[in-house]
Amino acid sequence: MTSKHTFKAEANWTSKQVASDSSKRFYSKSHQIKIEGKPVLDISAAKAFKGDPSLYNPEDLLLSSLVSCHMMSYLYVCSQNGIEVIEYSDNAEAILEVNPDGSGRFVEARLYPKVKISNPDQINLALELHQKANQLCFIANSCNFPVLHDASCDAV
Numbered sequence: 076m077t078s079k080h081t082f083k084a085e086a087n088w089t090s091k092q093v094a095s096d097s098s099k100r101f102y103s104k105s106h107q108i109k110i111e112g113k114p115v116l117d118i119s120a121a122k123a124f125k126g127d128p129s130l131y132n133p134e135d136l137l138l139s140s141l142v143s144c145h146m147m148s149y150l151y152v153c154s155q156n157g158i159e160v161i162e163y164s165d166n167a168e169a170i171l172e173v174n175p176d177g178s179g180r181f182v183e184a185r186l187y188p189k190v191k192i193s194n195p196d197q198i199n200l201a202l203e204l205h206q207k208a209n210q211l212c213f214i215a216n217s218c219n220f221p222v223l224h225d226a227s228c229d230a231v
Contacts, residue, residue, distance in 0.1 A: 085109040105130060134181075138169045140214045141184055141222060149188065149208035158201050159193040161231050185223045195230035202228050 088106035104120035105127050120126025121134055142165050153160050167186045173179035192201050205224045209215050215222040 083111065101125070134169070134171060137181070138167055138184060141169075141212075141218070142167045142186060144212045144214040145186055145188070145205075145208055145222075145224075148211040149190075149205060152204045152207045152211065153192075153201065156197075156200060156204060158197050158204070160190060160201075161193055162189075162191040164189045181218070181220045183221050183223065184218070185225060188224065188226045190226065190228045191231050192228060193231060198228045198230060202226055 091103040119130040121132040122128035169184040
């Protein structure tokens with residue numbers, strides 16, 4: 076049976092016009108996202124899009140969601156397969172293409188998970204399980220672009 080879960084977020088922005096001329100208005104891109112019971116997120120556009128580079132931006136958050144969800148899915152499949160994970164790190168990147176009309180989309184994300192496990196005999200299985208984790212990852216399943224993995228694994 077399928078289960079459904081609802082997630083809610085509230086966005087708040089107030090006009091802080093940065094500059095204007097006779098033909099264009101430039102508004103601040105900084106705003107807040109509130110999720111009940113959690114700290115407020117201060118967000119802006121990416122620096123490339125005239126945002127505040129000291130704040131998170133939607134592109135940062137999308138990639139962070141992918142990295143986090145993959146890691147949690149991976150830890151789950153490792154536990155299901157008796158693999159003891161000692162350390163997990165990732166330095167992921169994603170490519171955003173912007174069209175001349177200002178529209179755009181991510182065309183690829185690449186994760187670089189580095190995993191340390193306790194049993195050297197399980198390294199091959201640990202590497203294979205990234206595929207299963209990708210199949211389970213809620214965020215990767217919601218993306219319309221490829222999420223690729225260039226994983227490495229060592230034993231301690």
